[in-house]
Amino acid sequence: MATLKISLTVNGQSYGREVESRLTLADLLRHELDLTGTHVGCEHGVCGACTVLIDGRTARSCLTFAVQADGCEITTVEGLAPAEGKLNILQQAFQDQHGLQCGFCTPGMLMTLTELLRDNPDPTESEVRDVLTGNLCRCTGYAGIVSAALEAARRLRAQQER
Amino acid sequence: MKPAPFSYHAPRSIKEAATLLASLDNAKVLAGGQSLVPMMNFRYVIVDHIVDLAKVEGLAGIKVGGATLRIGAMTRQRDIEFSPEIAQHCPLLREALSHVGHRQTRNRGTIGGSLAHADPAAEQPTVCAAHDAVIEITSARGMRRVPFAEFPVAFMTTAVEPDEIVTAIEIPLWPAGHGYSFHEFARRRGDYAIVGAAALLDLASDRTVRRASLTFCGVGIGPLRMSEAELMLTGKCFDRAMAKAAAATVRTITPVGDIHASADYRRHLAEVLAFRALRDAGARCGTRI
Numbered sequence: 001m002a003t004l005k006i007s008l009t010v011n012g013q014s015y016g017r018e019v020e021s022r023l024t025l026a027d028l029l030r031h032e033l034d035l036t037g038t039h040v041g042c043e044h045g046v047c048g049a050c051t052v053l054i055d056g057r058t059a060r061s062c063l064t065f066a067v068q069a070d071g072c073e074i075t076t077v078e079g080l081a082p083a084e085g086k087l088n089i090l091q092q093a094f095q096d097q098h099g100l101q102c103g104f105c106t107p108g109m110l111m112t113l114t115e116l117l118r119d120n121p122d123p124t125e126s127e128v129r130d131v132l133t134g135n136l137c138r139c140t141g142y143a144g145i146v147s148a149a150l151e152a153a154r155r156l157r158a159q160q161e162r
Numbered sequence: 163m164k165p166a167p168f169s170y171h172a173p174r175s176i177k178e179a180a181t182l183l184a185s186l187d188n189a190k191v192l193a194g195g196q197s198l199v200p201m202m203n204f205r206y207v208i209v210d211h212i213v214d215l216a217k218v219e220g221l222a223g224i225k226v227g228g229a230t231l232r233i234g235a236m237t238r239q240r241d242i243e244f245s246p247e248i249a250q251h252c253p254l255l256r257e258a259l260s261h262v263g264h265r266q267t268r269n270r271g272t273i274g275g276s277l278a279h280a281d282p283a284a285e286q287p288t289v290c291a292a293h294d295a296v297i298e299i300t301s302a303r304g305m306r307r308v309p310f311a312e313f314p315v316a317f318m319t320t321a322v323e324p325d326e327i328v329t330a331i332e333i334p335l336w337p338a339g340h341g342y343s344f345h346e347f348a349r350r351r352g353d354y355a356i357v358g359a360a361a362l363l364d365l366a367s368d369r370t371v372r373r374a375s376l377t378f379c380g381v382g383i384g385p386l387r388m389s390e391a392e393l394m395l396t397g398k399c400f401d402r403a404m405a406k407a408a409a410a411t412v413r414t415i416t417p418v419g420d421i422h423a424s425a426d427y428r429r430h431l432a433e434v435l436a437f438r439a440l441r442d443a444g445a446r447c448g449t450r451i
Contacts, residue, residue: 004170063195
């Protein structure tokens with residue numbers, strides 16, 4: 001079995017592990033680091049549930065081998081909340097606008113929208129819908145998710161102005 | 163849905179990567195992994211060795227020199243999409259990239275990876291065909307430059323040999339102010355195109371077509387250049403009837419029908435999209451039809 005030593009940072013914490021080269025980043029996060037907030041849906045890059053930030057950019061963690069993440073900074077859904085029991089602005093907007101039902105797609109949705117709102121603080125509805133094409137939701141019909149994204153953008157801008 | 167075991171190699175230089183490929187059996191090159199890794203997860207692809215190009219020096223970057231644009235094979239699609247040089251010199255590529263997968267896959271996916279994968283519906287090879295790009299391929303045996311017309315050789319098969327690596331794409335530029343347009347039809351945004359059409363136009367001030375390029379994806383094993391349409395347009399006055407007639411040349415093509423769309427439907431789409439692409443390319447160089 002081919003194994004390799006890797007070290008990476010996840011949500012600001014450093015980890016070192018010896019991993020099989022075929023282990024995906026998603027499985028490393030879930031099974032080795034016990035960060036089970038990242039969900040695994042289709043395992044071939046279509047559903048977007050496993051979306052994380054790799055060096056600040058969204059990526060499918062099911063299409064990235066853990067060995068490729070050697071030396072990278074990863075942010076997962078666990079890295080979003082400011083403190084235990086508290087939600088960040090985007091997460092709170094999801095709760096307020098009914099942006100989730102079963103919750104399976106939510107971690108991926110949050111990571112995709114985290115990147116969007118960082119790069120584009122005032123997106124149009126069409127821009128929000130465009131990035132969300134990469135994340136499948138089978139419950140909400142997306143309306144609540146789109147409202148949550150736009151509401152979060154408003155709240156983040158208001159916070160910036162203060 | 164887990165890939166079969168393999169050994170992972172992360173060379174630091176082209177030379178090291180080429181040496182590895184020359185010596186390893188059943189090895190595959192990993193670029194952005196957005197096509198290869200799904201195939202490995204499904205075990206359509208089972209390899210003994212993966213040679214990851216991510217840490218190879220000098221494979222990513224965009225450079226404009228004279229009338230040629232050079233894009234390193236490992237340049238991420240997202241970096242091409244937002245490059246000011248691409249927007250200025252090769253806007254067709256930028257427009258085509260907006261149809262490639264999703265933001266999350268464009269963040270990792272590379273132009274060289276897309277070319278080597280050679281999906282018949284892929285947009286980036288279509289732009290390469292439209293622009294008469296030259297593909298630079300390197301191995302331990304040396305470097306060679308393959309005109310794009312000779313690059314796809316069969317269904318999802320290219321001129322790249324197992325010991326070779328796509329290292330760069332050279333795109334001859336069209337004159338400043340040329341018209342361009344990429345249209346495609348897919349069932350959902352970000353899905354593979356059923357059919358796509360890319361048009362480039364260079365018009366004189368009196369609307370005479372100095373040069374035209376019309377290319378399709380999704381209708382054959384690789385991108386299809388419609389030289390008949392290009393010849394029909396060149397030297398003529400660009401108007402609605404001429405664009406319609408050029409688009410109608412696709413009635414002779416023989417696409418392969420599949421579960422997604424019949425051959426007839428693809429031919430119909432090709433004609434509709436060709437007209438829209440020519441019309442919008444004309445509008446972008448000042449001629450509304």
